Amino acid sequence: MSERINLIWLEGQDCAGCTISVKQASNPTLIDVLAGALPPLRGLYLVYHPTLMFEWGDDAARVIVDAIDGRYDPFVMILEGAIPDERRAGDGVFCVIGEYEGNVLKLDEIVERLAKRCAAAVAVGTCASYGGVPHGNPNPTGARGLLDFLGKGWKGALGLPVICVPGCPPRADNIIQTLGHAVLAARGVSPPPELDEMHRPRSLYGATAHELCSICGFYSGGTDAHAFGERGCLGALGCKGIITNCNASSSWMDGYGGCTETGVPCFGCAHPDFPDPPTSPFFAKAPASAFVKETFAGTVGHIKMGLARLRRRKI
Ligand code: SF4
Ligand code: SF4
Structure with a gap:
């Protein structure tokens, strides 16, 4: 029930707004989830988050390198922000998430490698889901979301496709409830989240803002x-x-x-x-x-x- 599951939260072309949002979650709170206050969600460890983790420099980058080598299995990959097309960068580079032993860690390569072994992949925010602001016309960096980058047919080790939690930023509880649902599904406590054609959980995104509008x-x-x-x-x-x-x-x-x-x-x-x-x-x-x-x-x-x-x- 409380087998350890690691969470690796990457930030790509983003503004950290989704991170600010998830810190406001109230049902449940981020602290309750990470401190193990909810028995079915115990055993979750946020091992990598560029804004929230204590480690920095090589110590932080080593987590990513070790995760690619399997030392953090099982883990859920969470992406905040879009992924640029580095082929357009010429001699430069659009999005580096760190350096390790003199090597730059380009976002697109890291996502590709982590996707080969992650239990599930969750795109948090519209940028990570579908490209969002960085993808907006004229999209100079060729930015796109995780759904396009990995493809609609991609599945993680749990058999789940990319799960999208759009919003700029998404409502905080949407993020935490989707992550919680994916973990409960991983532990066999609940069925996997039902997704619509844009890979959004139907329970949260099944109605329009107009249908739910209080005015x-x-x-x-x-x-x-x-x-x-x-x-x-x-x-x-x-x-x-x-x-x-x-x-x-x-x-x-x-x-x-x-x-x-x-x-x-x-x-x-x-x-x-x-x-x-x-x-x-x-x-x-x-x-x-x-x-x-x-x-x-x-x-x-x-x-x-x-x-x-x-x-x-x-x-
Ligand atoms: S109601 Fe509209 S503006 Fe507000 S978070 Fe949802 S999509 Fe964005
Ligand atoms: S403000 Fe009007 S148009 Fe907008 S969601 Fe509410 S009812 Fe619909």
């Missing part, structure tokens, strides 16, 4: 905000919740926050195409087709619900 009543009632601070749906101000699968529109942590809940339009940061269209321009309305589809489905739904309310109730 969706304004949309249904036809009240639009036309300036920031006005009461109303934020669709006219560029909200992309209607085209983005994400559960952060009504709560960020512990029932507090949530993007649209705080009056900020959803920017579609968890969308696979972010920050390119259709998520941008950020303050332009989402594509009309999304609203046509939603209006049609909503009208049919309202009629059905109205008729159901008129039928005699059977107990």
Whole structure:
């Protein structure tokens, strides 16, 4: 049950925002997980994290070299940030994660080598999942996410494909719950997370930000905000919740926050195409087709619900 499982968290082309996010996790907290407060998740060791680990220099780089040699098996590889195409770098290099005995450790090579023996691979954030900000047009470094880099058919030692937790950054509990679910699956305590076609856990990304939006009543009632601070749906101000699968529109942590809940339009940061269209321009309305589809489905739904309310109730 508590067999040791190592966590190796790499940072590539990133801003460390996902790391800042995961530190806010509350259900459960990162400390509870790493301190072994939750029996089914005991035995997890964060052996490598460039921002959070104590080791630095050669001592830190040695963990990666040893992991490639199998000394940290079994381990889960977690990637934050995108992976550049080093062939475009000419005589230079785009993304180095360290140096060991005079050799540079290029991100793309390290990911490729760790992927050969990791138990599972989790892409945290939109950059790691699909390329995100570094991949945005014109994408000078040829950045891409782990799903594209390893391929949709890739599977880790546990038989799981790349698991994506998009968001820029993702909601903290989405990160920790996905990692926890992968570990529980590894230990045979739960079935593996069910993933959608973009490799997101359906339990967390199965609905759009619009469907879960706490101010969706304004949309249904036809009240639009036309300036920031006005009461109303934020669709006219560029909200992309209607085209983005994400559960952060009504709560960020512990029932507090949530993007649209705080009056900020959803920017579609968890969308696979972010920050390119259709998520941008950020303050332009989402594509009309999304609203046509939603209006049609909503009208049919309202009629059905109205008729159901008129039928005699059977107990
Ligand atoms: S368009 Fe945005 S603000 Fe309006 S209901 Fe949908 S998610 Fe909420
Ligand atoms: S609700 Fe929208 S802006 Fe907020 S985290 Fe989700 S995708 Fe990003």
